[in-house]
Amino acid sequence: MPVRSAVLAAAAGAALFLPAASAATAAPADTPAVTQSVTVDRTGRVAADGTVTLTGTYRCAAADGAVFVSSVVRQGDDSSVRHGVGGTRAVCDGKEHRWTNKGTLSTDALKPGAAHVEATLMELRITSGLPLPSFHARKDQDVKLVAG
Numbered sequence: 001m002p003v004r005s006a007v008l009a010a011a012a013g014a015a016l017f018l019p020a021a022s023a024a025t026a027a028p029a030d031t032p033a034v035t036q037s038v039t040v041d042r043t044g045r046v047a048a049d050g051t052v053t054l055t056g057t058y059r060c061a062a063a064d065g066a067v068f069v070s071s072v073v074r075q076g077d078d079s080s081v082r083h084g085v086g087g088t089r090a091v092c093d094g095k096e097h098r099w100t101n102k103g104t105l106s107t108d109a110l111k112p113g114a115a116h117v118e119a120t121l122m123e124l125r126i127t128s129g130l131p132l133p134s135f136h137a138r139k140d141q142d143v144k145l146v147a148g
Helices: 002-024
Strands: 041-048 051-059 066-074 085-087 096-103 112-127 130-147
Touching: 002 096, 051 066, 051 085, 051 112, 051 130, 066 130
Parallel strands: 041 130
Antiparallel strands: 041 051, 051 096, 066 085, 066 112, 085 096, 112 130
16 A cells, blocks of 8 residues: 555656646747737936827737827826826737827926836727727836936
């Protein structure tokens, strides 16, 4: 019986490593690559007149409706105050593209310094005659707003 217990213990121990081993193997050739993504550059700009410029990249493969990269920025302790900053029409061809969103806020809305940006890659799909949002990708990023 001790031999049988030792064999069972060894088998149970080996079974613990199977999930880790299968996760470490390469993905099958038919696994799709990342086709939807959006990034935010770590530096944005805020001008003296309140114009905010945010940038980043996006990638999307296919869409039925119009696709946009939108962005919002917040600064300071009050996380409920978010400022929409423009929107860029996206081209969904599977390639990586740059986006730039600009918007003019009141001159005291944002100052140079630390801020947080949320960028969203969103498609407007027509459903029952109504354009409804379909979200492809989202990115939250801490940024530094610089004067300019």
